[in-house]
Amino acid sequence: MSRPHLLALAFACVLAASCKEHGHSHEGEAAHGHDEGGAHPSPEAAEPERPDLSVTAYQDGLELFMEYPSLMVGQPSPLVAHFTDARNPDGFKVVTKGRVTATLRYADGAEERFVAEKLLRDGIFKPEVRPTKPGEATLTLRLEGEQVAGTVEAGKVTVHPTVAAAVAAAPPEEAGEPTVPFLKEQQWKTQYATTPAEARVLQGGVRANGELKPVAGQAAELSAPVAGRVLVGGPVPHLGQAVKKGDVLVRLVPTSVAGTTDLATVEMEAARARAELGLAEREVTRAEEMLAAKAIPEKQLDAARVAKEVAAARASAAERQLALYRGAQSGAGGPGGSTFELRSPLEGVVSFADVTPGAVVEPGKRLVSVINPSRLWLEAKVYEADAPKVERSPGASFTVAGFSREFTVDEQTGRRVAVGTVVDPATRTVPVLFELPNPDGALKPGMFAKVTLYTGETLRAVAIPESAVVDDNGRPTVFVMEGGESFFKRAIRPGVRSGGWVQVLDGVKEGERVVSRGAYELKLSTATGAIPEHGHAH
The missing domain is CATH 2.40.30.170 (Efflux pump adaptor protein, beta barrel domain)
Structure with missing residues (x-):
C-alpha cells in the first residue's frame, strides 16, 4: 500500500476514535450518531438522527438533570434522569432509593404514564417514554422513596410525528460562552x-x-517573686486544669539566702540584732529618767527612741532571714512564713504551667498562667x-x-x-x-x-x-x-x-x-x- 493511502487510513482511525470518545452511549441503545437499530447504512440511505435534549429543574427539594432524545410518536425515548436530594444547602446527596413515574399530560387533558421501578444505578432512573400521539404536552417526573419524595416538572415538550419534524424543530446551535464540565458522578462524590x-x-x-x-482582668500570670525551690509534695498545676479564685497553685521555698552566707553567720547576725535592740531599749529608759530630772534636753530622748525603732526593725529582719534560711536548707516549708504561696487570682483554667517539684527557679520566671x-x-x-x-x-x-x-x-x-x-x-x-x-x-x-x-x-x-x-x-x-x-x-x-x-x-x-x-x-x-x-x- 502506498504512503498516501497509509496516511489516509491513519487519519480515518483517529476520527473514528474521537467520535467514539465523545458520544453519549446508554445501556440498551446505540451510540448517538447512529440510527435506532445500530446499523451503519450508506450515507444516501441514513435517516436523520433525533436531536438530544436536556433539562435541569429544582422542585420539592429535588434537583433533576435529565437527558433524552426528542419525543416521537411510537418510538421509545429513554429518559436518563439524574435525581439529587437538594434539601440541605450545605451539601446535596445522591438519591439511592425509590421509583420514578414519568407523566405526559397533553393539552386536551389526556395523560400517559411510564414507570421506572428501580434505579439504573445510584442517582439515575431510566423510564422509557413511548408517546402514542403527536402534540404539545407537559412532562412531569414523580419520585417516590424512603429517602426523599417529590414531583418535578420538566416543562413543555413536543411529541413529533417524524424524525424530520423533530430535526426541523430543534433550535440551531449557537456559539456562546465556554462552559466547564462537572459530571453528576463527580458532584455526588464531594460536598456539592x-x-x-x-x-x-x-x-x-x-x-x-x-x-x-x-477579656481585660480575666487573665493572669504567676511568676516567682524570689529565687527559690518548688516545694516537693506541693500542688503541681497542669494545662487545662480548672481552678477557683484563691486556690494554691505553687509553693516556693526561697533559696536566695543560701547562696550568700552560712547558718553560723545568719545566727550571729540575728544575735547581734537582738543585742542592739536590748541596748537601744535601755538607752530609751535612761533618757526618760534623765529628762525627768531635767538633765538632758527632750531631743536627746527622741533620738534614743528612733534608735530603738531602727534596732527593732533590724532584729525582726534578722529573725525572718534566719527562718527563711532554715526552711531553704530543709527543702520544705515550715511555720513562720518560710514559703511563698502563689494563689490563683481568678476563677478559670490553667493556660500555661511550667512547674517541676524540687526545681530551683530564678526570680521573675513565669510559672503559671490562668485565664477565664x-x-x-x-x-x-x-x-x-x-x-x-x-x-x-x-x-x-x-x-x-x-x-x-x-x-x-x-x-x-x-x-x-x-x-x-x-x-x-x-x-x-x-x-x-x-x-x-x-x-x-x-x-x-x-x-x-x-x-x-x-x-x-x-x-x-x-x-x-x-x-x-x-x-x-x-x-x-x-x-x-x-x-x-x-x-x-x-x-x-x-x-x-x-x-x-x-x-x-x-x-x-x-x-x-x-x-x-x-x-x-x-x-x-x-x-x-x-x-x-x-x-x-x-
Whole structure:
C-alpha cells in the first residue's frame, strides 16, 4: 500500500476514535450518531438522527438533570434522569432509593404514564417514554422513596410525528460562552450544592483582620517573686486544669539566702540584732529618767527612741532571714512564713504551667498562667480609611479557621467595648474591640479571625453565598450553572459582605444558580486539565 493511502487510513482511525470518545452511549441503545437499530447504512440511505435534549429543574427539594432524545410518536425515548436530594444547602446527596413515574399530560387533558421501578444505578432512573400521539404536552417526573419524595416538572415538550419534524424543530446551535464540565458522578462524590443569586437585605460592612483575646482582668500570670525551690509534695498545676479564685497553685521555698552566707553567720547576725535592740531599749529608759530630772534636753530622748525603732526593725529582719534560711536548707516549708504561696487570682483554667517539684527557679520566671475563657474580646484591626465608617458599629461577624459556621457579635450576643483613638503607625490600622460570650470554650484566645464590621447601613442587592467565591489568580470567581453538568466560569465584582453573603455588582444576574459548595473542587478539576468524558455510559 502506498504512503498516501497509509496516511489516509491513519487519519480515518483517529476520527473514528474521537467520535467514539465523545458520544453519549446508554445501556440498551446505540451510540448517538447512529440510527435506532445500530446499523451503519450508506450515507444516501441514513435517516436523520433525533436531536438530544436536556433539562435541569429544582422542585420539592429535588434537583433533576435529565437527558433524552426528542419525543416521537411510537418510538421509545429513554429518559436518563439524574435525581439529587437538594434539601440541605450545605451539601446535596445522591438519591439511592425509590421509583420514578414519568407523566405526559397533553393539552386536551389526556395523560400517559411510564414507570421506572428501580434505579439504573445510584442517582439515575431510566423510564422509557413511548408517546402514542403527536402534540404539545407537559412532562412531569414523580419520585417516590424512603429517602426523599417529590414531583418535578420538566416543562413543555413536543411529541413529533417524524424524525424530520423533530430535526426541523430543534433550535440551531449557537456559539456562546465556554462552559466547564462537572459530571453528576463527580458532584455526588464531594460536598456539592448550588444556590440561586437572589435579592437580599445586606448589612453594610467593612472587612478587617482580627484576633481573639482574653477579656481585660480575666487573665493572669504567676511568676516567682524570689529565687527559690518548688516545694516537693506541693500542688503541681497542669494545662487545662480548672481552678477557683484563691486556690494554691505553687509553693516556693526561697533559696536566695543560701547562696550568700552560712547558718553560723545568719545566727550571729540575728544575735547581734537582738543585742542592739536590748541596748537601744535601755538607752530609751535612761533618757526618760534623765529628762525627768531635767538633765538632758527632750531631743536627746527622741533620738534614743528612733534608735530603738531602727534596732527593732533590724532584729525582726534578722529573725525572718534566719527562718527563711532554715526552711531553704530543709527543702520544705515550715511555720513562720518560710514559703511563698502563689494563689490563683481568678476563677478559670490553667493556660500555661511550667512547674517541676524540687526545681530551683530564678526570680521573675513565669510559672503559671490562668485565664477565664467564658467571655472573650475580638480585636479587629480596621484600616484608617475605613475607621470613620465603624465609629458606631453595631456589631460584627467573623470566621475562624477550623469552624464551618460564622460567628456574630451584636447587641443580643455581645457588645462593642471600644474604638481606638490612635492609628498604629506600623500597620495604619485602628483597633475596634467587641466582647462576646464563649460558654462552651470552643473559641481560643490567640485565634485569628476574618471580620466584617457592620456600619449600621442596609441595602437591598443581588447576593450569593461567600462560599461560592473562589480566588482565581487574584480574581474573585464563581461557577454559574448552565445545565446540570456544565458551568460558566465567571469573574465577579463583589460588594458588601454580610452574614455569609456577598453582594455581586457584576458577573452574576438574579436567578442564576452558582456553585455554593464544591466550587474549589470544580476549580481544581479545571486546573488539572483533565476534562472528563463528555458523556455517560448508562
